[in-house]
Amino acid sequence: MAAHQLVVALLFLLPLAGASDHDGFIRQVTDGGGLSRSWPGLLPEAQFAAFVRRHGRRYSGPEEYARRLRVFAANLARAAAHQAMDPSARHGVTPFSDLTPQEFEARLTGLRAGGGGGDVFQRLVRRSMPAAAPATEEEVARLPDTFDWRERGAVTGVKTQGACGSCWAFSTTGAVEGAHFLATGNLLDLSEQQLVDCDHTCSAVAENECDNGCAGGLMTNAYAYLMKTGGLMEQSAYPYTGTQGTCRFDASKVAVRVANFTAVPAGDEGQIRAALVRRGPLAVGLNAAFMQTYVGGVSCPLVCPRAWLNHGVLLVGYGARGFAALRLGYRPYWVIKNSWGERWGEKGYYRLCRGTNVCGVDTMVSAVAVAPPP
Numbered sequence: 001m002a003a004h005q006l007v008v009a010l011l012f013l014l015p016l017a018g019a020s021d022h023d024g025f026i027r028q029v030t031d032g033g034g035l036s037r038s039w040p041g042l043l044p045e046a047q048f049a050a051f052v053r054r055h056g057r058r059y060s061g062p063e064e065y066a067r068r069l070r071v072f073a074a075n076l077a078r079a080a081a082h083q084a085m086d087p088s089a090r091h092g093v094t095p096f097s098d099l100t101p102q103e104f105e106a107r108l109t110g111l112r113a114g115g116g117g118g119d120v121f122q123r124l125v126r127r128s129m130p131a132a133a134p135a136t137e138e139e140v141a142r143l144p145d146t147f148d149w150r151e152r153g154a155v156t157g158v159k160t161q162g163a164c165g166s167c168w169a170f171s172t173t174g175a176v177e178g179a180h181f182l183a184t185g186n187l188l189d190l191s192e193q194q195l196v197d198c199d200h201t202c203s204a205v206a207e208n209e210c211d212n213g214c215a216g217g218l219m220t221n222a223y224a225y226l227m228k229t230g231g232l233m234e235q236s237a238y239p240y241t242g243t244q245g246t247c248r249f250d251a252s253k254v255a256v257r258v259a260n261f262t263a264v265p266a267g268d269e270g271q272i273r274a275a276l277v278r279r280g281p282l283a284v285g286l287n288a289a290f291m292q293t294y295v296g297g298v299s300c301p302l303v304c305p306r307a308w309l310n311h312g313v314l315l316v317g318y319g320a321r322g323f324a325a326l327r328l329g330y331r332p333y334w335v336i337k338n339s340w341g342e343r344w345g346e347k348g349y350y351r352l353c354r355g356t357n358v359c360g361v362d363t364m365v366s367a368v369a370v371a372p373p374p
């Protein structure tokens, strides 16, 4: 990138990057919720140095440092482009700003539905997956305006998948943790590593869509595996390592058994809210295209292909007002638990606008039910 292009990108970006209140290096001055901010006019070199310090990055040598600085500068420009396409969110420097988009997708997503998007899921729904009993219109009309399973104790702390495409395992454990909480009132931290090491289940409708540790998987395959194998162990009994290893499943240590799983009607936002309130946190797939640069706010990108689902996450709530300081008024959103640690997004959470299937979030939604203890 030529120097003058970089300067243009930076001028555009800095006020936005300044919105990151996580990054102490970039200060923000807000006058009563307005938009005016001051910024110190940092060059990418200075921002990168702050990033390296903040995240304790160590690169193999000066060449690698220089290469990562170029990637970082390109990501600043990408964040500015994302900001223009997604004005109600804030995009800027994130813990993944030194990764190329390809590295990011390989290491931090991992939903094996890329090629066909939600297509495999829809075929599964048509062929063999039971549908959740739909809510009546009255039930949907009576749903609260805002709802959040975190406030009700159904959600464990934000976890970190690391450099491993195991999002599908975190989405699965999150749904099972929530269902177990609803059934028993007891919140357990369950093991993703069991799924990463032991679950090689293939989709009932696509033989090449198999769960494969850090190389990706599907939540519906994982539920089928859990029903077959007997259940899920606790995190403390089978801790997460972030690499695929030999299966150490111990049937005598199963903490939660899965009874069944159901598909929530796709594309129907009212039905998804009803299922969320009735069944607990839901496993969803989405297109993570705007997440590498996401810092906060309600993400509502103007263009985000729905057919490309590459990331499995957990839907835990919904609300009806966005980032007030932008004065965009009423903006309904989903509250989504991610598995990239608390330093990403809003303390590990993503808010995505609700009602228009943005980024395909209403396409692949599933609920799980746990069986009573043996």
Ligand SMILES: *[C@@H]1O[C@H](CO)[C@@H](O)[C@H](O)[C@H]1NC(C)=O
Binding pocket: 130, 259, 260, 261, 262, 369, 370, 371, 372
């Ligand atoms: C799933 O399992 C739960 C708990 O055992 C049960 O109440 C429910 O009827 C089952 N649903 C389906 C669709 O089989």
